[in-house]
Amino acid sequence: MVSTIQPLAEKDNAAIVELYKKVRAQTMQIVAPLEIEDYVVQTAEFMSPPRWHLGHTSWFFETVLQSYQSGYKAYSEDYLFYFNSYYEGFGPRMERAKRGTKSRPTVKETLSYRSRIDELMLEFLEQLPLHAQSDSILFLIRLGLEHEMQHQELLVYDIKHLLNDQYAGEIRPAPAPAEKVSGMVEIEGGLFRLGYSGSGFAFDNEKPAHQVFLQDFALDRAPVSNGEFLEFILARGYQDYRWWFSDGWEVIAKEQWKAPLYWELHDGAWIIRDFSGLHSAESKANEPLSHVSYYEASAFAKWAGKRLPTEAEWEKAACSASDRNRIQTFPWGDVAVDASKANLFENRHWSVTPIGAFPEGQSEYGCHQMIGDVWEWTSSDYSPYPGFKSEIDEYNDKWFINQRVLRGGSFATPQLHIRSTYRNFFHPNERWMVSGLRCAKDI
Amino acid sequence: MVSTIQPLAEKDNAAIVELYKKVRAQTMQIVAPLEIEDYVVQTAEFMSPPRWHLGHTSWFFETVLQSYQSGYKAYSEDYLFYFNSYYEGFGPRMERAKRGTKSRPTVKETLSYRSRIDELMLEFLEQLPLHAQSDSILFLIRLGLEHEMQHQELLVYDIKHLLNDQYAGEIRPAPAPAEKVSGMVEIEGGLFRLGYSGSGFAFDNEKPAHQVFLQDFALDRAPVSNGEFLEFILARGYQDYRWWFSDGWEVIAKEQWKAPLYWELHDGAWIIRDFSGLHSAESKANEPLSHVSYYEASAFAKWAGKRLPTEAEWEKAACSASDRNRIQTFPWGDVAVDASKANLFENRHWSVTPIGAFPEGQSEYGCHQMIGDVWEWTSSDYSPYPGFKSEIDEYNDKWFINQRVLRGGSFATPQLHIRSTYRNFFHPNERWMVSGLRCAKDI
Amino acid sequence: MVSTIQPLAEKDNAAIVELYKKVRAQTMQIVAPLEIEDYVVQTAEFMSPPRWHLGHTSWFFETVLQSYQSGYKAYSEDYLFYFNSYYEGFGPRMERAKRGTKSRPTVKETLSYRSRIDELMLEFLEQLPLHAQSDSILFLIRLGLEHEMQHQELLVYDIKHLLNDQYAGEIRPAPAPAEKVSGMVEIEGGLFRLGYSGSGFAFDNEKPAHQVFLQDFALDRAPVSNGEFLEFILARGYQDYRWWFSDGWEVIAKEQWKAPLYWELHDGAWIIRDFSGLHSAESKANEPLSHVSYYEASAFAKWAGKRLPTEAEWEKAACSASDRNRIQTFPWGDVAVDASKANLFENRHWSVTPIGAFPEGQSEYGCHQMIGDVWEWTSSDYSPYPGFKSEIDEYNDKWFINQRVLRGGSFATPQLHIRSTYRNFFHPNERWMVSGLRCAKDI
């Protein structure tokens, strides 16, 4: 599974054990308020039942045991089939759209499986320093934990699609905006070093760091807000072909989209439904827009006389101009994240926060909330960087087509998981994730 | 909902209360062995989650309360939406294929709903003799109980599709065959009175009884067995267009059918999976074939040089030649059913029984197991009888197209629910119900 | 191809040669006004390009030559592939929906093929009396000519779908109604002999004649008119679920049907487009309704408080009560058809004629225009008669499912081709043929 082994910094066994426990526990916290019924239902083809995530993330670690623990016997052949997601290299698997058609393994059985894998992994980790391939294994474990954090975010999306305001978890109130943020910043072009070049963990698709040449550009200081998007709707933006790509125009006709996902029209007024209930769109006017597809994001930008930024433009604006070493960890170091600077999962708001709520987290260029709140669509196709080398089979490379890059993480992203070089990707018609945008402009 | 009110015999209030309790309790017995997860999963578009059946059968009684209990307030608007099946007259409803996309109401909430409806119904029934429309109401209650028995049978199908040999309910062993049954009986044609003319409960689609003229014909003494159908498979019957209707030939190509549902090919041998486990087809050779579509049933008959009977032929063969009053209740009276005569749900075999297991239940013409074991496909289109009058809106009449009649009930049919005049109906490509056949022949 | 050989009356070789020439020539007359472009275009999946009909009807005769002319070599392997319609027994073939994706063979090449087959057939027919299997061959030739007449009617449908009022053929004006026809006739039930028992040509699906028992019934004296159907439309019949089968309700929603095929809404008024141009529905109010599906026909009947007749009811009403020999040829003998009695293809109206236009053609019961004008939907499923024996492989028997019987022929049916026992059949959602209805009622 590992084609190229990277030397890893985290060789301290205690640290990896602690991280393992912490990440695995966080998954369980997310699902804790669910009823048994909630674990097994699949609301749409692109969604997965929560119980599946619990099993699949454990399956990932079981594949490590299968590869590196001599004499390991599979926990259950059925589980290997059911909990594989899309890896051709690991044999046949359940069709994605059918994940919600099976009631077994039960939640209890899945949790037993999960516990058993945890036991075995912790035993395995104890012996790890003696293992001849400890570097490869450490890499895979870190990968498995990053993978699990990705699924934590997906769990939030899936639970939102399933329950939304019926979810019974604790939600911490969002902070008030500390200042008003508006307008654009102008950023000089020229050569820019795009991608990850640090020594911590990063996905292969963020590497290698390499020179690109940028033109001068301007970028919004804040993400596009619900209020701005409501203007687009009221200006009949969904009814005017001029703002839309041809493919997008077809999608909104076929799906009959008239607003972002989770917006509902009640007696002529737009309402946004989220984990904390129903809100008038007006009352959320100063919050970042979310749950729009790439088609809607680019239509809005065109209507506003702007455009989406490329991912290089976004990354440049997010990072320090003077200190390239800060690229990888913006605006914090690898370890010490200060939750007062961005709205990430650990803040437990389960929601976007008002624009201007995190003034200390702004980039040197003055852009707010680039990290956290909402993933921001860029105009960049999801392609390999020049010099790309796949480090993990079938993880990132087989998706390098038909998708767009999103940047910056959302309120559902664990803080350890995000970087300013992080490249997320979705198809242009998808909008069940926490996706918004920020506009750019040629100058 | 009732367009024509029928005078009812069962005016004894105590009896209806007892029947209500008994039928409602039987539904709960079927689901008792399920895990919570099993209640909410939908395995295919044509299936429903067991929790939905619990709610829907209660919803039926709630519509009675809504119509006849003055001042009644709906238990929950959401439940009205979710638990309606297909009644346009009762407002909007959840799309059938989406019944498995909701985890709420939970099983517990659904059971509370069910209990509350039972409480209210029992109170309502106590006051019933005083009600000005007691006849209409009694009819609806009986209808609701028949409806519930239909759903008990559907529950068995759905649980089989979901769990099959993983279902943990108690299964009573099937009796041994008492005699060998083979060959055909010859039955004289002439005028025959088709349909229900008794004074008990029967659906509007079984009425009115009316004259039809039959040609002489022969009918198999026993249902087609797994052994006979295995011969058809081995003779490459699924690969020879000559036996198939054009539409059927397309269906088996598209669905890649090579055998009945629940037959699996293990190392070159056909295996049948049922509630009690996996069995070689050979070991089940003397049992009635089940889970075939109309296409497969008619292809087999053509291959065998025979044909399917019409429903009139079937009914004539099932009933007494001398005593037309016995038509309606074959071979028992309305009330006293003797479980030694047919394999119905109360026998709790959860399976077909060997051919020849119920010699006392044979018809006067010598046909065995016409009632119970498997529903038998007839060649008759599901159409209204001449003089048909709809008694219940949207219950039977809106389905009078594109379906075929099946007769006789199955091991999953409650004994009170079945009659020799009962007309069940499915589309020709359906086979998830317990459907088999018996061949006829011109003479 | 012939499973059972019928002794034939037409042994006069000159007569069969003359019939062959006449029928083949009539096909060419229909297509004569077409432009080359019209011959090759397929307007919908269920349609065929006219050039395909020319080739396919010739292919039919080529299969006769292949079977009975020793040493015969196929004209072209490609043509065998392209011009086969659906006969599995004759090898692979072009998918129906793709008939319009080929420009070759050209029209000229197809006509050469047709001419060559005609030459060979006429030579073959000359030698026929000497042939050992002349009876079988004569049957097939007659069948081939009946087949060709079926395709003549299909050609009219296809040309209407393609060109409608742009078709440049000569159209003879329709006669004026000779009398006003309204109301219903009452017809006594009892035993009735259904099906063909004469000695002329009839399809296997019309045989054997057999007893059926009918209840008393009433039948409309005239087909339902455009004016009556317009009332149904204006009464919002397409918007009221109560009149529709569940399947029909889905079809009209999906297809967005609001009126019969070829009805167009121009500035709030319904217009009917036919071969002679555009007409207000009002101006056609007294003409038989056409181009409705079974769903629309039965919805109308239900709305009108009536029902569709069974095919046995229809046939009884169409035939003489006293003279069963007239059943087969109603109301004329096999040969001498008097075009003043019914609106059939030879009248060259290319349209329905007003109700009451053919008083001499009324049946003994007083029903008008049962033959000609429009095919009439019956409520009968298309199934084999008791005692049915297939005479021709894959011609009628593989369609005995999912279709309804229509009776009586239309203005596009050649007179030699129609009989009162003739059973036409289409799926309930089809309406591109000239299909109307006449209502019945229980009495």
Next chain:
Amino acid sequence: MVSTIQPLAEKDNAAIVELYKKVRAQTMQIVAPLEIEDYVVQTAEFMSPPRWHLGHTSWFFETVLQSYQSGYKAYSEDYLFYFNSYYEGFGPRMERAKRGTKSRPTVKETLSYRSRIDELMLEFLEQLPLHAQSDSILFLIRLGLEHEMQHQELLVYDIKHLLNDQYAGEIRPAPAPAEKVSGMVEIEGGLFRLGYSGSGFAFDNEKPAHQVFLQDFALDRAPVSNGEFLEFILARGYQDYRWWFSDGWEVIAKEQWKAPLYWELHDGAWIIRDFSGLHSAESKANEPLSHVSYYEASAFAKWAGKRLPTEAEWEKAACSASDRNRIQTFPWGDVAVDASKANLFENRHWSVTPIGAFPEGQSEYGCHQMIGDVWEWTSSDYSPYPGFKSEIDEYNDKWFINQRVLRGGSFATPQLHIRSTYRNFFHPNERWMVSGLRCAKDI
């Protein structure tokens, strides 16, 4: 239609008239060998009937007359509907997939329309110097001619799909290879000016020219050949998921692709069908591969241990390193194209030519046949260049999603139409155009 007017060099009226006549005549030469039937058939959803191209290219000029010729009346409202392709701004239009369902207007009528538009255009062009908006109009006329040249190429694709080796046009024999071409060239990275900056005609999507930064890379000296691709097929490349994007793996499974379009397996040997007949793949081993999708192109490259070039890499390799002014016209000036240097439409080979056939046309870096023969897939998403300004509504900008850039033109591209900066684009699953590839590599 013109949002930004560009000053044009071609103000000589005689020259534009001559160009108009020449381009319009060339379209007619392509269709001259067709039969009438060939003009109206649509072979697949993505294809158009040739008669439609004749009308559509004329419709384009009619929109110019409508905008700039005062008092102009539409030739036919029906034609406006039928011959519009996808321009929302020009009102409703025929669905693309239905272009083959109409036989009218006939070919003759379409040619009359075409002639009439030519007459009117030539009159209009005579008066053009006096027109107040002559610059805008000249731009639109040039655009109309470029548009027509695009459709000339599409006509070749459509005729190939329809007729292939049945096309009766004259085909000039391909030249023999002048030298053996193999291996890769290494090209230094650094800043590169991408895009068009000349003063001739270029599409808005080629502009503005702008700096990009390239890494060092290597590029194949020749396009991938049929022989090389045959090795990939024989190495079971279509059966190994490791070479494929996930989306591509699904496409080849669904479409059952085992080789490029127009490759056929005859008795175990691969045959390529083209305009000149059937050829063994071996006999075509030294010719550029064509008719592969992006999925197949990138799978091949991955299997070969290489990758596809970006469009910037491709353009740099195609152009002179020393003389940036030659970028736009490679390797000839705007007017004087020397047909000995590249295989373009005017060579009339109707086919690719052997690798090495055009040594004089090689780029300064030593890459052969970059212009002509086959369009080469690049890994670049089809997106606007930084600073892009739309010059023509709905022409290029509404397609900036879900497509990949191809470069260099093919044997079906008119020489006037191609430039080394030209950006063609197709979806990754398309392969009906003349599409091949050339591999790159990181160094």
